[in-house]
Every structure is written in structure tokens, then in C-alpha cells.
Amino acid sequence: xxxxxxxxxxxxxxxxxxxxxxxxxxxxxxxxxxxxxxxxxxxxxxxxxxxxxxxxxxxxxxxxxxxxxxxxxxxxxxxxxxxxxxxxxxxxxxxxxxxxxxxxxxxxxxxxxxxxxxxxxxxxxxxxxxxxxxxxxxxxxxxxxxxxxxxxxxxxxxxxxxxxxxxxxxxxxxxxxxxxxxxxxxxxxxxxxxxxxxxxxxxxxxxxxxxxxxxxxxx
Amino acid sequence: xxxxxxxxxxxxxxxxxxxxxxxxxxxxxxxxxxxxxxxxxxxxxxxxxxxxxxxxxxxxxxxxxxxxxxxxxxxxxxxxxxxxxxxxxxxxxxxxxxxxxxxxxxxxxxxxxxxxxxxxxxxxxxxxxxxxxxxxxxxxxxxxxxxxxxxxxxxxxxxxxxxxxxxxxxxxxxxxxxxxxxxxxxxxxxxxxxxxxxxxxxxxxxxxxxxxxxxxxxxxxxxxxxxxxxxxxxxxxxxxxxxxxxxxxxxxxxxxxxxxxxxxxxxxxxxxxxxxxxxxxxxxxxxxxxxxxxxxxxxxxxxxxxxxxxxxxxxxxxxxxxxxxxxxxxxxxxxxxxxxxxxxxxxxxxxxxxxxxxxxxxxxxxxxxxxxxxxxxxxxxxxxxxxxxxxxxxxxxxxxxxxxxxxxxxxxxxxxxxxxxxxxxxxxxxxxxxxxxxxxxxxxxxxxxxxxxxxxxxxxxxxx
Numbered sequence: 257x258x259x260x261x262x263x264x265x266x267x268x269x270x271x272x273x274x275x276x277x278x279x280x281x282x283x284x285x286x287x288x289x290x291x292x293x294x295x296x297x298x299x300x301x302x303x304x305x306x307x308x309x310x311x312x313x314x315x316x317x318x319x320x321x322x323x324x325x326x327x328x329x330x331x332x333x334x335x336x337x338x339x340x341x342x343x344x345x346x347x348x349x350x351x352x353x354x355x356x357x358x359x360x361x362x363x364x365x366x367x368x369x370x371x372x373x374x375x376x377x378x379x380x381x382x383x384x385x386x387x388x389x390x391x392x393x394x395x396x397x398x399x400x401x402x403x404x405x406x407x408x409x410x411x412x413x414x415x416x417x418x419x420x421x422x423x424x425x426x427x428x429x430x431x432x433x434x435x436x437x438x439x440x441x442x443x444x445x446x447x448x449x450x451x452x453x454x455x456x457x458x459x460x461x462x463x464x465x466x467x468x469x470x471x472x473x474x475x
Numbered sequence: 476x477x478x479x480x481x482x483x484x485x486x487x488x489x490x491x492x493x494x495x496x497x498x499x500x501x502x503x504x505x506x507x508x509x510x511x512x513x514x515x516x517x518x519x520x521x522x523x524x525x526x527x528x529x530x531x532x533x534x535x536x537x538x539x540x541x542x543x544x545x546x547x548x549x550x551x552x553x554x555x556x557x558x559x560x561x562x563x564x565x566x567x568x569x570x571x572x573x574x575x576x577x578x579x580x581x582x583x584x585x586x587x588x589x590x591x592x593x594x595x596x597x598x599x600x601x602x603x604x605x606x607x608x609x610x611x612x613x614x615x616x617x618x619x620x621x622x623x624x625x626x627x628x629x630x631x632x633x634x635x636x637x638x639x640x641x642x643x644x645x646x647x648x649x650x651x652x653x654x655x656x657x658x659x660x661x662x663x664x665x666x667x668x669x670x671x672x673x674x675x676x677x678x679x680x681x682x683x684x685x686x687x688x689x690x691x692x693x694x695x696x697x698x699x700x701x702x703x704x705x706x707x708x709x710x711x712x713x714x715x716x717x718x719x720x721x722x723x724x725x726x727x728x729x730x731x732x733x734x735x736x737x738x739x740x741x742x743x744x745x746x747x748x749x750x751x752x753x754x755x756x757x758x759x760x761x762x763x764x765x766x767x768x769x770x771x772x773x774x775x776x777x778x779x780x781x782x783x784x785x786x787x788x789x790x791x792x793x794x795x796x797x798x799x800x801x802x803x804x805x806x807x808x809x810x811x812x813x814x815x816x817x818x819x820x821x822x823x824x825x826x827x828x829x830x831x832x833x834x835x836x837x838x839x840x841x842x843x844x845x846x847x848x849x850x851x852x853x854x855x856x857x858x859x860x861x862x863x864x865x866x867x868x869x870x871x872x873x874x875x876x877x878x879x880x881x882x883x884x885x886x887x888x889x890x891x892x893x894x895x896x897x898x899x900x901x902x903x904x905x906x907x908x909x910x911x912x913x914x915x916x917x918x919x920x921x922x923x924x925x926x927x928x929x930x931x932x933x934x935x936x937x938x939x
Contacts, residue, residue, distance in 0.1 A: 281497070281498040282497060282498075283495045283496050283497065283501070285496055286496065288505065288509070290502065291509040295509045298514075302517070318532070326701060330702055336525065336526075337518070340517075340521020340522070340525055343521070344516075344520040344524075347546070350546045354546075358606070362606075365594075366585055367586060368481060371586035375583065378579075378582050378583050382579070397532055399529045401534065402541035403542060406543070407543065413572065414568060414571075431534070466488070467502075472595065473597070475487065
């Protein structure tokens with residue numbers, strides 16, 4: 257029975273081809289350093305899931321953001337766990353993505369034919385850092401408010417267009433409800449969409465070229 | 476890159492594939508274990524460390540020292556050190572835009588800058604050395620990010636060390652590596668390794684020296700009430716210090732008495748329907764922030780009063796008022812102000828006296844009030860200040876403090892009153908007087924441990 261269903265689906269979806277292309281691949285001998293990429297992907301998925309749960313209770317307005325997070329921490333069952341994982345997961349994700357970048361740098365895996373994979377990877381690192389930056393404001397506490405004030409000031413110090421960047425980020429000359437709304441939109445829609453798209457291309461390129469081998473003296 | 480070179484690379488990769496493993500199940504197995512380990516670490520961090528609690532954002536509190544998330548600290552410190560450089564340090568956008576821009580640009584363009592086909596570590600000393608110095612300086616800057624760059628005017632050794640270790644040495648290291656790579660190509664191969672190791676060790680050493688020399692910066696602890704009962708207690712304490720003088724401890728005062736400058740002013744009782752039913756939480760908070768200048772009430776918001784209250788603190792006061800006086804709200808079960816004493820137990824400053832004093836005395840007995848110079852905000856002040864010292868004598872039941880809280884005023888020889896009964900408008904409960912009596916009769920122990928040592932019945936120490 258199952259065999260029949262599988263055969264029917266395979267005929268239409270090409271499950272066997274997908275299996276061969278993505279999973280049943282030969283690879284150079286790897287070690288634990290090679291798990292950092294998939295660890296980053298896992299953290300992205302985990303941040304996505306916990307983030308969706310948090311968005312059920314979170315309110316992106318200066319009047320309610322702080323209290324809604326207080327409520328998540330004390331009122332919602334296991335809210336503290338979800339928020340705790342999201343909070344620490346963010347730090348760990350930046351760390352893991354950075355170490356992944358270092359590993360690729362040290363083994364020179366960015367060289368032919370994987371130049372594009374590296375380029376996309378740098379994009380992923382930067383977007384991950386921006387995720388951290390935008391997510392930092394959302395609790396609307398003292399630390400968040402003043403760190404974002406300084407952070408947007410730094411972005412505003414660009415010659416000529418600095419003022420424009422500052423106002424675009426803040427939604428006006430000062431930090432306000434608009435800033436929170438913008439950072440929220442960036443944090444849950446714009447940046448995750450960018451991350452997901454870039455991850456897709458990154459994975460496609462990895463499957464296309466295969467994981468690089470650790471170099472030996474002749475490489 | 477020439478086609479022959481590409482062919483060689485492909486051939487070598489095929490050989491490594493033949494000696495390799497399968498993605499499924501070999502690599503996936505390791506990946507899954509790693510994911511599991513990460514999940515476990517996160518659950519443990521969330522359970523045992525949790526998320527640090529911070530007070531609510533307060534745009535008026537400009538004294539707040541901003542600190543970014545930890546992975547931006549190195550950039551933060553770099554900007555601070557860069558600002559110390561004469562002349563160039565004043566051009567802010569060089570450090571905020573150009574220098575980070577160069578490093579990000581290098582990272583993006585790396586495959587097109589590093590065009591050699593070699594991948595083995597020994598053939599990439601320049602790239603690896605450069606990255607080693609960069610990562611070390613990131614780590615070092617992160618470690619010293621809390622230490623001030625300057626301390627007033629003049630010579631400050633840790634500041635100099637920071638600038639040398641955080642800016643000068645890495646720049647020298649990069650230059651040295653670049654020189655050896657591009658100019659003195661015939662320099663011995665090992666010299667590059669030594670240059671890198673030397674730079675890294677120097678940076679680490681100077682960071683260590685800075686950390687050892689610089690005085691530890693005291694981290695200001697901000698107490699944040701997260702549960703409703705904590706918020707109500709925090710609100711009541713703040714109310715007791717800031718509001719009681721005029722509004723009384725039950726909020727029903729209609730004519731202010733005994734307050735300099737406001738004597739005889741009429742106020743609306745703040746514990747009744749007129750206030751609580753007509754003003755919502757936000758409006759109540761606004762009254763506290765802006766005050767009522769026409770009625771003589773000072774603004775209490777930080778923006779209008781440098782010694783004022785933060786947004787969170789004002790919210791706590793509003794919460795306290797709601798749950799205590801508004802009959803639409805039910806006060807949750809609250810812990811008593813101090814744990815009740817059993818026979819033979821000796822109270823301590825930390826557990827018993829401090830909360831009582833905060834609730835009933837500090838409102839007047841703090842700096843800047845008419846209080847006979849008797850301050851009660853700390854253990855030392857309670858024992859040692861006041862115009863009529865000693866107010867407290869160990870094991871003396873005729874101590875002035877004990878007399879005035881038992882409704883006996885103190886007269887001088889001419890029969891004039893020097894100190895009135897305390898608190899002036901309220902009689903303390905017998906259990907509170909008992910706490911003070913036992914505390915003074917047992918030589919005013921400060922900590923719970925000291926008090927327990929003197930108790931005749933052994934009592935369990937309160938868990939901190």
C-alpha cells in the first residue's frame with residue numbers, strides 16, 4: 257500500500273530525483289567544523305519558530321511593547337522559555353555564523369568555483385547582524401532605546417546622505433513609535449525574507465558545487 | 476584563472492570525493508547532533524540564566540549610558556579609541572563609515588582580491604595573518620569595552636595602553652604583513668608567522684595589562700519589578716518616599732500640614748473616585764510626570780526634575796494607587812513589610828529595619844529636607860547622623876529614637892520641644908516599635924547573620 261502511494265507520488269513529484277540530488281551525495285571527509293553551516297540554518301529556523309510564537313503576544317508600540325514582553329515572561333505559560341531561546345539564540349546565531357565565516361576563510365573555501373557562495377554568505381552575515389540590531393530595540397527598554405539612539409546616530413554620520421539615512425531609519429528626527437514600527441517590520445518581514453532568499457541560493461550553490469575538502473599540501 | 480588550473484582543481488576534488496563520505500547519513504548525523512547540542516544549550520541558558528531584566532525605555536533619562544549588544548562592543552570601543560586621536564579623531568565619518576566600509580568591502584571582494592589558486596594554509600600566510608590580527612583585535616576591544624578611555628584631564632595609563640593595544644599595534648601588524656607580502660617578497664617565510672604571532676601576543680598582553688590596571692567599573696544595579704506584587708511593593712516604597720509628605724500614607728489628605736512652602740494648601744484626596752475613576756493610568760502617570768504647578772505639586776518626571784523618577788518608577792506608583800485604593804481592582808495577596816518576629820528573635824537592619832525606615836521615615840529623613848540633619852537612607856546614617864547625636868545608644872531603652880516613636884517628645888532644659896514625636900502624623904504599630912526596641916537592645920545588628928547569632932531561638936536565615 258505505502259509502496260503504491262510512494263510510487264504514485266514519485267511519478268508526479270520526482271521524489272527519487274530530489275533524494276539523489278540533495279541527500280544521496282558523495283562528500284569529502286569532513287569534521288565538526290563542517291556542521292557550522294547547518295547549525296546556522298538550524299538557528300535561523302529556531303529563531304523563526306520562536307519569533308512567530310512571540311509575535312502572537314508582542315505589541316510593537318511604545319505604550320505596550322515593554323508590558324507585552326513582561327506579560328510574555330510572567331503571564332504566558334512557557335513564554336519565558338520561548339523568549340529565552342529567542343534571546344540567546346540571537347547571540348548564538350551571530351556567533352555561529354561568524355565562526356562559519358572564519359572556517360571558510362581559513363580553509364580558503366571561497367576560491368574557485370565557490371566565489372558566489374562566499375558572496376552570498378557575506379550577505380547572510382550582514383543581514384544576521386542587522387536582525388540582531390533591529391531585534392534589540394523591540395523590548396523597548398532603556399538599553400534598547402539608548403543603544404538604538406546611538407546606533408542610528410552612527411548610521412547618520414555618513415557624509416551628505418547621513419541625515420536622510422537617519423530619518424529613514426527613525427521615521428523622523430527622533431526615536432519614536434514610528435522607529436519601533438519600522439524596526440519591527442524589518443525584523444519580522446523584510447530581513448527574514450532576505451535571509452530566506454539568500455539561504456536558498458546559498459544552499460543551491462552548495463549542492464551544485466559540493467562541500468569543499470580540507471586543503472592539503474598540494475592544494 | 477586558466478582552464479588547465481580549473482581542471483586540476485576539479486580533478487583533485489573528485490579524488491577527495493572518492494575518499495570521502497556520504498552526505499546522508501554521515502554528514503547529516505553530525506549536523507543533527509550539533510543542532511541537538513545547540514537546542515540543549517539554548518534551553519539551559521533560557522532556564523538558568525534567563526533574559527536580563529531592564530527598566531522601561533525613558534527618553535527623558537539622558538544620563539543613561541548606552542551600551543550596544545555584545546557583538547557590537549568592539550565597534551563601540553573602536554569608535555571611542557578613534558575619537559582620542561588628535562585631529563583625525565574629530566572626523567567622525569572616517570571611523571563610522573569609511574573604516575568599517577573598507578573592512579566589509581574587503582570581505583565581500585575577498586574571492587576577487589585573493590586570486591591565487593592555492594588553498595593550503597602554508598601558502599596563505601598573509602591572508603591568515605591578517606585575519607588573525609583582525610579577530611584578535613575584535614576580541615581584545617570587546618574585553619576592554621567597559622573600561623573608560625579617559626579619566627578626567629591628564630595622563631591616564633590604561634587609556635594609553637588601550638590606544639596602543641587596540642589601534643596602534645594592529646595597524647603596525649597589518650602594515651608589517653603587507654610590507655613583507657608585497658615589498659620584501661624574499662623575506663624568510665617564517666618572518667610572517669612571527670610578525671603575526673608577535674602582534675597577537677602584544678595585543679593580548681596590553682589588553683591584559685589594561686584590565687589589570689584599570690579600576691573595575693561598578694555596574695549600576697537597577698532593580699526592576701517584574702511581577703504585579705513586586706510592582707505594587709516598589710510603588711508603595713516610592714510613594715512612601717516621594718508622596719507621603721503631602722498626600723499622607725493613605726492618600727486622603729485634603730489640607731497639607733507641616734510641609735515647607737505648601738502649608739495649608741488644599742489638595743484633592745487621591746484615594747477616592749474623583750481621582751481614580753476619572754483618570755486612567757496614563758493620565759495619572761502624566762500628573763506625576765508634569766506635576767500640578769497651579770496647585771503647588773512639583774513635576775516628578777526626570778525630564779523636569781533632575782532628582783525625579785523614571786518612567787518605570789512612575790508606573791509602579793500608579794499601579795500601587797490602583798490596586799490599593801481603586802475599588803474596581805483587587806489587591807493580590809502581599810507579603811508583609813517585614814517577617815514577623817518570634818520570641819527571642821533579634822531583628823536585623825537588612826531584613827527588618829530597612830524596609831520599615833523606607834516606608835515610614837525616609838520621606839523626610841533624607842538629604843534636603845527639614846529633619847534636624849538626621850538622615851536614614853543607610854545603616855551608617857541611621858546610627859551616626861543628626862543634630863542631637865547619639866539618637867541611638869546600644870542596649871539603652873531610653874534612646875531618643877525609641878522615645879519619639881513611642882509618642883514621647885524630647886524637651887530641652889527650658890522645656891522647649893527639640894524633637895517632636897515621630898512620625899509626626901502617624902502612630903507606629905506596636906509590632907514596629909517592638910522591632911526597633913529589640914534591634915537597639917541587641918546592639919543594632921546590620922546583617923541577618925549578625926542578628927541570628929544573637930537570637931536566643933535559632934531561626935532559619937532568610938534565603939538571599
